[in-house]
Amino acid sequence: MTRALSAFLLLFGLVGLAGAAPASNQNTGDEASRASVDELLSSASSAVRTENYEGVLVYLREKQLDTLRVIHRFKDNVEQERLVSLTGQPREVIRRGGAVTSILPDSKVVLISRHQRKGLLGSVAQFSPKRMRASYLVSDMGQRRLSDRIGRLIQITPRDEFRYGYRMLIDEKTRVPLKLDLLRGNDVLEQLMFTQITFPEAVADKAFQPGYNIEGFRVIEHEAVQVEDKPVPEDAWKPTDLPPGFELAEDGVRRVTENGYVRQMLFTDGVATVSAFIAPAGLRKPLEGATTMGAVNAFGHVSGDTQITVVGEVPAITVRQIASNLVHESRASAAEDKK
Known part of the structure; x- marks a missing residue:
């Protein structure tokens, strides 16, 4: 569950960095359209971290469907989120910056981990985004509607067999990604999609409190590697x-x-x-x-x-x-x- 959302956030971070330079656009091929797609991708990488949003996210892989409630905010330069599993075994994850608390009520266990802000991916931003254009074709597929919102559908198609493709729907107003497909040819390997989403101006502190009474739970702390x-x-x-x-x-x-x-x-x-x-x-x-x-x-x-x-x-x-x-x-x- 948490790996899925992490991959979701990570992908848009990387795509946004790659989109900072002109990308290929098969629909029009003109510089203005390419710049529009670049700006859209770059904005999405920022919005997924800095916008306030609440909603229900479904994650499909290997014919298994997981549903999560997502609460996210960016306040005082700190990113916070709370994920609550709505299917399968009860699970809850609360993150504040690099501190992550995972609650497993069936096992009566609380896992606490800490991650350094600068991970192994930190230096990817230093690389030339031209490499993306060498390996992928980027296309603006036009507007689509999802969860009663209008978004722009962007397709990233690999040029060879060494990588997967991606298809993402980015909200026109907030630039938060609403849907992401991981593709092998025409087959969808994984899919993340908001079935409900709102964008409140503010999110209360209490929204990030545990939904379970964890008194008496065993606490396990994992130090960062x-x-x-x-x-x-x-x-x-x-x-x-x-x-x-x-x-x-x-x-x-x-x-x-x-x-x-x-x-x-x-x-x-x-x-x-x-x-x-x-x-x-x-x-x-x-x-x-x-x-x-x-x-x-x-x-x-x-x-x-x-x-x-x-x-x-x-x-x-x-x-x-x-x-x-x-x-x-x-x-x-x-x-x-x-x-």
Whole structure:
């Protein structure tokens, strides 16, 4: 549930950044229309974080439908939201900035986690949005009506088999996205859609209070995974032969246990993102080969004493190619010396 909404917000953040420069427009092809689409995408990335809105959001994936009540506001430069599951097991998530509280009433558990404001995606904004135009066609499909509101339908179509497509309906007045489809060809892999939505001028503080009496619940606190300041070792892994359009966005070392360290690399094409995890073999149960969960694909293998795992909301061919082309620099040099 929460992964879905996070992906929803994240996608519009990335698309908005990519839309800051002229995008392709198959309907008209003129500069004014392209600028209009760019402005619309950029505004959507901001509005989804800074507008006040309340509504009911449905999430469809693998023929399973989840329904959420969403309450969101931006006050005193702090983003807050509350998500309440209306289907399946009772669940509730309350977020204030980087602090996230998850309530599981059936288990009588409260999970509290904290996330640093600057995540691995923070530097994506520094990249040139021209990469998006190289990998996708962007089309303005005109006006559509949803939840008694008028929106503009934008389609982002991949140019090759290494990425999915997207179709989004953006509210004309507020620029908040009303609907998002994740596409593989003409098939909808995942869909998020507001069936009800309002835009109040203000949202009361009490709207972000838990809806359950959590007295006596077991509280579990998870600290954010620490990002080490130390540089990546010179004798390290490097990416080669990446899928077209993808570039390395972030590269760092994370401490996941007291003595366990994992190198994490983030790749992006301006819209889609893929994470690669490089860890000592045996640190966790290894993933061998390919696995799929909905639109998310992963591929893992062990190379010597190292476990490599690559995961992302991209086609299987993309994670496999990245995982298969992470090369240890010292081994690559040794191989070259033998030639």
